[in-house]
Amino acid sequence: MILIDSRQTRQVMDTACLIQQIPAPTFHEDQRAAYALKQFQQQNLTDPHLDAAGNALACVKGQPGVSPLVISAHLDTVFPLEYPLPLQRHEDQIIGPGIGDNALGLAALLHLPRLLQQAGIFPEGDLWLAATVGEEGLGNLSGIRQLVEQFGDRPLAYLSLEGMGLGNIIHRGLGVDRYRFTVKTSGGHSWSDFGAPSAIHEMVNLANRLLKLRLTRRPRSTLNIGTLQGGTSINAIAADASMEVDFRSESAVALEELVKRALRAANGLERPGVSVETTRIGWRPAGAIPASHPLVQLVASILRSLDISPHLDIASTEANLPLSLGLPALTLGLTIGHHAHTLEETIQLSPLSKGLTALVHFVARVWKT
CATH class of the missing domain: 3.40.630.10 (Zn peptidases)
Incomplete structure (x- = not known):
């Protein structure tokens, strides 16, 4: 040899x-x-x-x-x-x-x-x-x-x-699918505009919803919130926030279903004064x-x-x-x-x-x- x-x-x-x-x-x-x-x-x-x-x-x-x-x-x-x-x-x-x-x-x-x-x-x-x-x-x-x-x-x-x-x-x-979620609001002052939608608060809400999604064990599926950022000042209601999420699965079908549920969760945040954008930023079939x-x-x-x-x-x-x-x-x-x-x-x-x-x-x- x-x-x-x-x-x-x-x-x-x-x-x-x-x-x-x-x-x-x-x-x-x-x-x-x-x-x-x-x-x-x-x-x-x-x-x-x-x-x-x-x-x-x-x-x-x-x-x-x-x-x-x-x-x-x-x-x-x-x-x-x-x-x-x-x-x-x-x-x-x-x-x-x-x-x-x-x-x-x-x-x-x-x-x-x-x-x-x-x-x-x-x-x-x-x-x-x-x-x-x-x-x-x-x-x-x-x-x-x-x-x-x-x-x-x-x-x-x-x-x-x-x-x-x-x-x-x-x-x-x-299989890997990656998305950036972006939330936008009008923002405002933390005291005088209290109660106005905060992009960061909405994003935290979305993160919580994603973490509660049921993940299949067989085939194994995972999700990871890799980055979360937004806002301009501690005393300002955030007008924008973004989050990047990595979804993975051994099964293409399970991955597609997981991503669909995540997108539905994001779209469910939409209401007057709160806009949500979803952008696919990566895909590994x-x-x-x-x-x-x-x-x-x-x-x-x-x-x-x-x-x-x-x-x-x-x-x-x-x-x-x-x-x-x-x-x-x-x-x-x-x-x-x-x-x-x-x-x-x-x-x-x-x-x-x-x-x-x-x-x-x-x-x-x-x-x-």
Whole structure:
């Protein structure tokens, strides 16, 4: 069996640490995209370019007439441009915001052509590598949407890489719907206009109604009020307020029903002097391939050969988009990590060689499934 050694693993980790220091909040991935493009160019890959969405792409050429494989890793992080990006390197772990999600995934993508070459593996079909934008937050999967528009149903599969989650085979896409609720009133003075509708009071009322909605357990559904803001002064009746809510479900039908009930609750606040606006700000469609699918079985077999117990899972990742269209797609993690989306985000180094080995074996065997 081909194994990735400690030198190769260290090279990937060095690149991940460099990437982690490049700010890349959603909608501001330009610096990382430029770095990825330069790496593609330096490896003399075919057709390195930035597409219309801002994705950085390149191709490892395979045989003509064979279905291509598309492997992606998202560029963006959840941290704002001005956010500190400390990094701590220890003997068997690295700590820093964004190191696992997704500096490591991107580093593995950039090193994959070298790893394949060093292992003597040549893709049977074209292997397209894509460093993608818009995976986090309100990016609405804009990067992978562009890829699916470009490649459609021609690829053998779409594979998304994440730095964390080694052992997880994400073959089901968790449906996500996101809305901004805005309430407007005439406002006024807290004393002389007391009794006039307050946008904040109305929004708190709406939040309370949403939190009382019944959520299905099977399929599992959730909602989260992520932001709530409004008003101008402590002694002014608020004339406007807004709230952003994230709805999720394992079932597309359950998600649609949950959102319908939330919208009815919002519309129920409308009355003279109180207006309510609802705006969809994000949507990640649900989808899946069965556990029996050859892609799932291939990855499970590879993981078992590395003494890793495969865990079939559901999550909201780039794979959502192709899965929702009935296209074969998976998301794979490369090592074990903790505390994602925090200053204490941590990845373990010792499992990484197995994660990289699994990735290389997937490329070597996927055309034979």
